[in-house]
Each structure stands twice: as C-alpha cells, then as structure tokens.
Amino acid sequence: MNxxxxxxxxxxxxxxxxxxxxxxxxxxxxxxxxxxxxxxxxGKSTFLRCINQLETLDGGYILFEGQPVGVxxxxxxVHAQSNAEAARSRENIGMVxxxxxxxxxxxxxxxxxxxxxxxxxxxxxVVQERARALLERVGLAAKANAYPGSxxxxxxxxxxxxxxxAMEPRLMLFDEPTSALDPELVGEVLDVMRGLADAGxxxxxxxxEIGFAREVSDHLIFMDDGRIVEQGDPRIxxxxxxxxxxxxxxxxxx
Amino acid sequence: xxxxxxxSGASALxxxxxxxxxxxxxxxxxxxGLLWLTAAIVLFVIxxxxxxxxxxxxxxWGVVFGWFTSExxxxxxxxxxxxxxxxxxxxxxxxxxxxxxxxxxNFIIAGVAAFLVWIFRGVPVFVQLLFWGFIAAIYPRLAxxxxxxxxxxxxxxxxxxxxxxxAILGLGLNEGAYMSEIVRxxxxxxxxxxxxxxxxxxxxxxxxxxxxxLPQAMKIIIPPTGNQTIxxxxxxxxxxxxxxxxxxxxxxxxxxxxxxxxxxxxxxSLWYLxxxxxxxxxxxxxxxxxxxxxxxxxxxxxxxxxxxxxxxRTTAAQEVQS
Ligand SMILES: Nc1ncnc2c1ncn2[C@@H]1O[C@H](COP(=O)(O)OP(=O)(O)OP(=O)(O)O)[C@@H](O)[C@H]1O
Ligand SMILES: [Mg+2]
Numbered sequence: 001m002n003x004x005x006x007x008x009x010x011x012x013x014x015x016x017x018x019x020x021x022x023x024x025x026x027x028x029x030x031x032x033x034x035x036x037x038x039x040x041x042x043g044k045s046t047f048l049r050c051i052n053q054l055e056t057l058d059g060g061y062i063l064f065e066g067q068p069v070g071v072x073x074x075x076x077x078v079h080a081q082s083n084a085e086a087a088r089s090r091e092n093i094g095m096v097x098x099x100x101x102x103x104x105x106x107x108x109x110x111x112x113x114x115x116x117x118x119x120x121x122x123x124x125x126v127v128q129e130r131a132r133a134l135l136e137r138v139g140l141a142a143k144a145n146a147y148p149g150s151x152x153x154x155x156x157x158x159x160x161x162x163x164x165x166a167m168e169p170r171l172m173l174f175d176e177p178t179s180a181l182d183p184e185l186v187g188e189v190l191d192v193m194r195g196l197a198d199a200g201x202x203x204x205x206x207x208x209e210i211g212f213a214r215e216v217s218d219h220l221i222f223m224d225d226g227r228i229v230e231q232g233d234p235r236i237x238x239x240x241x242x243x244x245x246x247x248x249x250x251x252x253x254x
Numbered sequence: 255x256x257x258x259x260x261x262s263g264a265s266a267l268x269x270x271x272x273x274x275x276x277x278x279x280x281x282x283x284x285x286x287g288l289l290w291l292t293a294a295i296v297l298f299v300i301x302x303x304x305x306x307x308x309x310x311x312x313x314x315w316g317v318v319f320g321w322f323t324s325e326x327x328x329x330x331x332x333x334x335x336x337x338x339x340x341x342x343x344x345x346x347x348x349x350x351x352x353x354x355x356x357x358x359x360n361f362i363i364a365g366v367a368a369f370l371v372w373i374f375r376g377v378p379v380f381v382q383l384l385f386w387g388f389i390a391a392i393y394p395r396l397a398x399x400x401x402x403x404x405x406x407x408x409x410x411x412x413x414x415x416x417x418x419x420x421a422i423l424g425l426g427l428n429e430g431a432y433m434s435e436i437v438r439x440x441x442x443x444x445x446x447x448x449x450x451x452x453x454x455x456x457x458x459x460x461x462x463x464x465x466x467x468l469p470q471a472m473k474i475i476i477p478p479t480g481n482q483t484i485x486x487x488x489x490x491x492x493x494x495x496x497x498x499x500x501x502x503x504x505x506x507x508x509x510x511x512x513x514x515x516x517x518x519x520x521x522x523s524l525w526y527l528x529x530x531x532x533x534x535x536x537x538x539x540x541x542x543x544x545x546x547x548x549x550x551x552x553x554x555x556x557x558x559x560x561x562x563x564x565x566x567r568t569t570a571a572q573e574v575q576s
Binding site: 052054083084087088090091093094095097099101102103104105114115118119160163164167 | 445447448450451452453454455456457458459461465466469470
C-alpha cells in the first residue's frame with residue numbers, strides 16, 4: 001500500500017582501504033521526511049551521494065521508484081549505466097549541498113532556469129515563470145537578477161533549493177544545508193524546508209539541527225561508522241535512545 | 255570654571271608633556287625630494303634618446319613613414335594578422351582537445367595527449383616550422399586510402415603543404431601545446447562542487463563542460479591567452495623563413511632591393527607595436543566581461559561581516575572602559 005521511493009539494501013562503499021558504508025538497509029516512503037544524524041565521518045554524505053550516483057556502490061543496491069540506481073539488467077546480467085542514463089535518472093532527484101554550489105557566473109534566475117532549459121528542453125518562457133514562482137516561495141523574488149556572490153549564505157542556500165525544485169524532482173536530498181551558515185541565517189533556510197515538507201515532498205536530510213529533526217521528520221536515522229545504529233520515530237529516538245552510541249552522541253549535541 | 259566635559263576634553267589636547275596634540279590630528283608631511291631627483295634623471299635620459307632619434311640621419315624618418323604607409327607592408331600586415339588569427343584558432347581548438355584528453359579517465363588517451371604536448375612544446379617552434387616546410391622530403395606524396403590497402407588518390411606533398419599551410423601547422427600545433435596547459439589549469443581551477451551540482455541537476459557531460467565549467471575556467475584562461483595572441487603576432491615573423499610574405503618578410507623583400515634596412519625594420523616594428531597595443535586594449539575589455547558576477551564573493555562578505563562585528567564589539571568594550 002505504501003509507495004516506496006527509495007529501497008536500499010546492503011549498500012557498501014569503500015575509499016581505498018577505508019570502509020565508509022558497511023551495509024545500509026533503508027526504505028523511504030513517498031511524502032516522508034527522513035533525517036539522518038550521526039558523528040562526522042560516519043558516512044552520511046557518502047550514502048546520500050550514492051542515492052543520486054555521485055558515488056558508485058561497491059556492494060548492495062539502491063532502487064529509486066523501483067528502478068535500480070547506477071546499473072541496468074540486460075539479458076540476466078547487470079551492466080553499469082552509461083553517463084547519459086545516469087544523468088537522466090538524476091533529473092528526478094534534487095540535491096542541496098552544504099556549500100550551496102550555485103553557478104557564480106549566472107544570475108539567480110539563470111541558476112534556477114539552467115537545468116530545465118538545457119536538460120528538459122522546456123521553453124524559456126515557461127521555465128522563467130516557474131522559476132519566479134519558486135523564488136517567490138523561498139522569499140527571494142527581488143533577487144532574481146542578482147549574482148550569487150552578492151547574496152548572504154542563507155539567501156544562496158534558498159536559491160539552491162529553488163534551483164533543485166525547478167527540475168520538479170520527486171525526491172530531495174539535503175546534505176547539511178545549514179552547516180555553512182551563520183547562526184542567525186539558519187532559521188530562514190529551515191523555514192523553507194519545513195514548507196517543502198508540509199507540501200508533501202519526499203526528503204532525506206542529513207543535519208545537525210536536532211530541533212528540526214524532532215519537529216519536521218517522520219523518521220530519524222542515527223548513523224555511526226558506516227552503519228545505521230538506530231532508527232525510528234524521532235520523538236522516541238531523541239527522548240530515550242536504546243543504543244549506547246546514540247546516547248553518547250545525543251548527549252554531545254543536545 | 256566651565257563644565258567638566260569641556261575641561262577634560264581640553265586638558266587631553268594641551269597636557270604639558272611637550273607633544274602638540276593639535277598637530278598630531280593633521281596629516282603628516284610627505285617628502286618627495288628623492289622621487290623628484292630620480293624623475294629628473296629618467297626624463298633627461300629619455301630626452302637624450304629622443305634627441306638622437308630625431309637628429310641621427312641614419313634613421314631616415316621620411317623613408318620610414320613612406321614605407322610604413324606603403325601597400326606592400328600593409329599587405330604583409332594583413333597576412334600577419336591572418337596567420338595570427340588562424341594559428342590562434344587552431345591553437346585554441348587543439349589546446350582544448352588536448353586538455354580534455356589529458357583530463358580523461360582513459361590513461362592511453364591521457365598519455366598520448368601528454369606525449370604530443372611534450373613534442374610540440376619541447377621542440378623550438380622555428381625548428382617545427384622548418385620541418386613542416388620540408389615535409390615533402392619526408393613524405394613526398396600524401397595519399398588517402400586504407401592503411402596497407404588500396405589507395406584512393408594521392409597528391410604531391412609540396413602542392414598540399416604550401417608555405418601558408420606549413421606556417422599554420424607549425425604555429426598552430428606549437429600553440430596548441432601551450433594552450434592545453436592554460437586550458438587545463440583553467441578547468442582544474444573550477445571547484446568540484448560546480449560539476450557535482452550540475453550533475454545532480456541531471457546535466458549531461460558536454461552541457462556541464464560548455465555551460466558550467468568552461469565559462470568559469472575562462473577567467474583563468476583569458477589573460478594568458480591574450481598574452482599568447484600578442485606573442486603569436488610577433489612569432490609569425492619566424493614564418494619569413496618559409497618565404498611566406500608576411501609583414502617581416504615583406505619588409506625584407508623591400509630592403510634587399512633598396513638597402514634601406516633600418517628604416518624598413520622600423521616601419522615593420524611600428525606596425526607590430528600598433529597591433530599589439532590594440533590587442534592589449536581588447537584583452538582588457540574581454541577580461542572585464544568574464545569577471546562578471548565575481549566582484550563580491552559570498553565568502554569574502556561573510557568574513558567582512560564577521561570582522562565588522564568583532565570591530566564594533568571591541569570598540570564597544572573600549573567605550574565601556576573609558
Ligand atoms: N572521495 C573520497 N575519497 C576518500 N575518502 C573519502 C572520500 N569521501 C569521503 N571520504 C571519507 O569517508 C568517510 C565518510 O565521509 P562522509 O563525508 O560520508 O562523512 P559524513 O558522515 O558526511 O561526515 P560529516 O558530518 O563530517 O560531513 C570520511 O572518513 C571521509 O574522509
Ligand atoms: Mg557530510
């Protein structure tokens with residue numbers, strides 16, 4: 001009955017001798033907001049990047065809407081996807097980075113319009129209209145013609161969210177979207193994300209904002225050393241964690 | 255007698271430690287003596303050089319300007335410009351291809367590209383020009399066909415590889431080797447996050463290169479490319495060795511007949527100077543164009559904001575203390 005967006009089984013990843021992911025099993029349902037917390041180096045970013053193929057898996061598999069990620073099955077054998085196929089499957093997954101990664105040589109509006117025009121071949125007029133509506137939604141309609149370099153960090157991150165939304169993705173990945181921001185700018189970005197969650201977007205959010213995780217997420221995951229140590233309802237996990245590692249971590253961040 | 259505020263303010267200005275605080279509030283005097291002396295000497299030397307330029311009859315300024323505006327030198331100049339533009343175009347295309355090949359994940363492609371760069375950069379361009387000029391000595395006939403199989407047609411190498419084509423090949427390939435280094439540095443200067451963000455939006459590799467990476471790399475690529483163009487304009491004078499009548503060889507043809515060697519070299523030099531000056535000006539405007547959007551990077555302004563916050567905090571603390 002539940003509509004599964006992401007199904008990950010035994011996801012493993014190594015960088016040289018370093019086992020960064022040691023078998024991640026996870027199911028994400030449509031409309032769910034999943035927050036991933038955990039200490040630095042536990043593999044949170046790497047797992048997120050595996051979902052939209054910025055990293056290739058060394059073991060296990062990920063299905064996005066029932067389709068294998070990064071590979072295809074042909075005549076009973078598994079083949080790696082071509083670059084073009086990989087690009088096509090990324091169109092439906094938006095990603096927001098810690099460092100914003102806006103395109104500095106384009107205005108805010110051009111940043112938001114670039115992918116729909118170049119990738120989806122949509123009409124410029126149509127895209128611009130949608131982009132202005134999105135900028136309105138993240139509270140930056142007035143900055144459409146500004147260059148990213150002239151914006152504050154919080155504004156840049158909101159543009160980055162609008163840019164990802166312009167592709168009309170069915171899943172949004174956030175990798176510590178507020179970690180590079182001055183404290184007084186964190187709220188404005190979290191507000192936009194909260195609005196997105198309320199609108200029913202399926203989201204996976206790696207974050208250190210425990211308050212956000214408690215209020216907004218449907219599902220909380222605690223990762224440590226390449227494994228999911230504990231997961232469940234955020235209010236329960238945060239109030240009385242069962243595992244010692246979770247308790248230690250929460251004692252430090254709360 | 256007066257109120258305390260004025261009293262304390264005045265006493266700060268004329269306390270009796272012998273330091274005139276009123277004077278300290280003004281700007282310090284600048285001493286320019288040595289600067290003026292140096293400038294005078296330099297100006298005098300310039301005057302001497304200028305005087306000899308005007309009075310030494312062997313410069314033959316009348317002859318210089320006569321030939322400067324002559325049709326023969328002007329035709330030579332046009333050929334020089336033509337060589338510069340085409341060789342640079344070849345160089346840029348070859349350079350981008352070599353740079354992409356060197357950054358390719360396939361080590362054979364990367365290795366071959368590195369080898370070509372090594373050859374075309376390592377051998378002096380003058381020698382390369384000679385090789386292309388004498389290509390017929392190595393391959394007298396150039397043929398189209400299947401390797402080790404039938405030949406469809408063949409032509410005399412001397413017919414195909416004219417002095418002009420030899421010049422383009424020599425200059426263009428040498429330039430390509432240099433440009434590949436410049437382009438590679440430019441591509442590597444673009445932050446990896448840019449490619450990742452573009453990938454995450456579903457962009458194809460060619461789109462990412464063309465729309466995201468190259469425009470940003472341009473900021474790094476343009477200034478040295480401008481220098482390369484200016485340098486290419488001058489390097490084309492080497493082509494005179496192939497008896498191709500560009501600017502220098504045109505001048506040489508004239509003075510080998512009328513023996514006005516120095517005036518003709520000066521006339522040619524004036525043209526080279528004029529064009530390099532115009533190119534420098536063009537470069538200035540192009541650089542300004544590719545710097546757009548980066549005048550105030552976010553990181554910088556954040557740091558500046560922090561500095562300002564720190565500053566106001568410390569001054570506030572001082573106010574509290576005093
Ligand atoms: N491209 C890479 N090459 C080599 N090692 C890497 C690479 N990317 C990540 N790692 C290593 O993998 C481990 C997990 O990294 P990851 O970025 O997934 O951690 P994280 O949980 O997101 O940590 P943080 O909270 O600091 O962002 C780290 O030890 C990191 O140094
Ligand atoms: Mg991370």
